[in-house]
Amino acid sequence: MKVSSLSSRKSADPVGIQELDYTTVSELMPKIDCTKEILVDDIDYHMVSTVINSWDRKILNIPDWSRVVGDRFLRHIFRVDPKTIPIFGFPSETKWDDPSLSHDKNFIQKANKLIRAIDMAVVFLGPDLEPLKDELYRLGWQHTAMKALPSHWPIVGEALLSSLNDCMQGGFSDDERRGWVKIYNFMGFHMIRGLTAHYIEKGEAWRVDNSVKPPTKRVVKPVLAESIPVISKEKEINCPQRALICKQLRRSTPYQHMLQCDKRISASDVSFSVVSDVIASWQRIASTPNWEKTVGDLFLRYIFKIEPATIELFGFPLDTDYTDPDLTANTKFLNKGVVLIKAIDAAVHLLGPDLYPLEEVLYDLGKRHVFMKAQPEFWPVVGEALFLVFEERLGDYFDEQIKDAWTIMYNFLGYHMIQGLVYQYNEIEKRR
Secondary structure (H helix, E strand, C coil): CCEECCCCCCCCCCCCCCEECHHHHHHHCCCCCCCCCCCHHHCCHHHHHHHHHHHHHHHCCCCCHHHHHHHHHHHHHHHHCCCHHHHCCCCCCCCCCCHHHHHCHHHHHHHHHHHHHHHHHHHCCCCCCHHHHHHHHHHHHHHHHHCCCCCHHHHHHHHHHHHHHHHCCCCCCHHHHHHHHHHHHHHHHHHHHHHHHHHHHCCCHHHCCCCCCCCCCCCCCCCCHHHCCCCCHHHHCCHHHHHHHHHHHCCCCCCCCCCCCCCCCCHHHCCHHHHHHHHHHHHHHCCCCCHHHHHHHHHHHHHHHHCCHHHHHCCCCCCCCCCCHHHHHCHHHHHHHHHHHHHHHHHHHCCCCCCHHHHHHHHHHHHHHHHHCCCCCHHHHHHHHHHHHHHHHHHHHCCHHHHHHHHHHHHHHHHHHHHHHHHHHHHHHHHC
């Protein structure tokens, strides 16, 4: 079945779509199913990168992208399930392909809000998705205020994928399609968990469980923000308190004052000899057998040693002993160490004779660190731990020249990431 595009809209279609085949789009897509848990280990970083790159390059580059893609997104929601039309505040007889919707202020605002929520979700993606599960749970918990239901997730998912396929030049590639479906199912599962838990706590289990009959006269108790569950104690620590903890518990190292990341270093300040020294020294680190696990293990132990407050941040009890040999056999510890060291490896692989494009990449990467609750004061900690790893693994090769090169490079990387991180925190604060 062919369904004509919105050709009667006054604004030109920036991606040149003349006709949409919704049946073909749906058939090509893997199934949206948020009822089954997708394990973090089932989502590799290639899949995450594919989703991020498709969004950054194919969606955000569209002129006036939020209006164009948001328009398609909300229309597709109405198309997939017309029952959603009154939920969004429009008359039930509204037609999803009505050209006048594109000029309706209410429609434009709702569509823009929807697609920017997707943009925020993409920002949250990164090399380690484990911390994101708690954030998704909390986000789902808050969706009870919108009377969201588990059945809404497949509707929104199909609409999202259809709108992205419409607007991406050339549509989805197979890798992009698989990546978006798997990550959407991963996010949806954990959001629905939070949504369900909150409805049950509110005495409204009937909304998510058909076997429970709704009360004849329902009394809704006001839900205060304080009642939203805190998954881990660390999440209650605000920035000043966290900084105080760092000041009280921090172990000093010889590199404490070298790696502050607080002064701007531009690409022009990093010479090619610095880049060459960094790459050459890293190749020595990465040339040993099983290096990701052994170096990741050492790296994470040094972070815990320098700053005990990070132990809880990584999801371990505060009394964890960083010298405990049993940590090496702990799968969670091992995986987090490997993720950390792979992140450094990925950064080194981005280095080259022209670092100017890397500044923007680092800025975006810093924005994505928001979901890990990262704070600027932890960049020096990670840098110092990395230098201690170099001391141990490189020995005499880690001389003053190599130290100077890594000092410049780490401060360059850290500065631009922190700028993105701070910007994203400010954006989130504005939306509250």
